[in-house]
Amino acid sequence: xxxxxxxxxxxxxxxGRHRWRLAVSFAxxxxxxxxxxxxxxxxxxxxxxxxxxxxxxxxxxxxxxLVATRIATRPDASGRRSYGSYRAEVFASLLxxxxxxxxxxxxxxxxIGRIGGPAAVSxxxxxxxxxxxxxxxxxxxxxxxxxxxxxLNVKGAYLEVVADTAGSVxxxxxxxxxxxxxxxxxxxxxxxxxxxxxxVRAVALGRQVxxxxxxxxxxxxxxxxxxxxxxxxxxxxxxxxLHLWTLTSGMNVATAHLVTGDQRDNHPVLDQAxxxxxxxxxxxxxxxxxxxxxxxxxDELDW
Numbered sequence: 040x041x042x043x044x045x046x047x048x049x050x051x052x053x054x055g056r057h058r059w060r061l062a063v064s065f066a067x068x069x070x071x072x073x074x075x076x077x078x079x080x081x082x083x084x085x086x087x088x089x090x091x092x093x094x095x096x097x098x099x100x101x102x103x104x105l106v107a108t109r110i111a112t113r114p115d116a117s118g119r120r121s122y123g124s125y126r127a128e129v130f131a132s133l134l135x136x137x138x139x140x141x142x143x144x145x146x147x148x149x150x151i152g153r154i155g156g157p158a159a160v161s162x163x164x165x166x167x168x169x170x171x172x173x174x175x176x177x178x179x180x181x182x183x184x185x186x187x188x189x190x191l192n193v194k195g196a197y198l199e200v201v202a203d204t205a206g207s208v209x210x211x212x213x214x215x216x217x218x219x220x221x222x223x224x225x226x227x228x229x230x231x232x233x234x235x236x237x238x239v240r241a242v243a244l245g246r247q248v249x250x251x252x253x254x255x256x257x258x259x260x261x262x263x264x265x266x267x268x269x270x271x272x273x274x275x276x277x278x279x280x281l282h283l284w285t286l287t288s289g290m291n292v293a294t295a296h297l298v299t300g301d302q303r304d305n306h307p308v309l310d311q312a313x314x315x316x317x318x319x320x321x322x323x324x325x326x327x328x329x330x331x332x333x334x335x336x337x338d339e340l341d342w
Contacts, residue, residue, distance in 0.1 A: 068094060075172060086206075086226045087165055136195070139237050216229075
């Protein structure tokens, strides 16, 4: 016997609830990217150009995040996606990681190439554009902050904007140092620091994305504690074949086999188990198989 319930597409979907925040942030950052790219080319500032490159990555990843939230909440008409398309958000987060690492690598290589070479950098545009970028990024941070705690997709966008905010601060600092000292190498050093910072954030997010794609146990969840809680339900003698993973942000999934006494009404067991998993462990969907004590079919599994 199994306990299941419908996969109401879009219900409980963390990313979909914050789609409007992504849309507004996308518009703000897209507009600012154009401004920063133009002034980066005019001023010759590597810090501005490196931050513009990161902003370009933001435009792509925020756009991908928007598309992913739309795909994730779309009902499946093919009948072949039994869990819907929720994983689209996770792949969008993976794209964010790849883009961030690519930008970081470019900035570091370009910064190293400029060390010791002549460079003419105009500090005025750096200060003005950096200040505008800081304001834009702070607005985007406020928009995305609440959603970042619930959705891996929104978190990817949020971390991109965090890196952008640091980049804007770096651009302002580089502009001030160049103006104060007359030494253009400050621009290169700040660009190098931005590249390293972006890379570190990308690796942290990448580890979370790979954990979801690898179907690891959700962060903060203890499989032994889940099994013990299920085994403590009245009528349950044993718990085995327990699997716990994350489908997408805010949607944890579980499957388990519950061994009960012979010839008993298993409805209370199923109801209590499903309620326990949802209430105590945050499992959005559970598929539970109840077996009598003399059932031995699971012993034949070889994986």
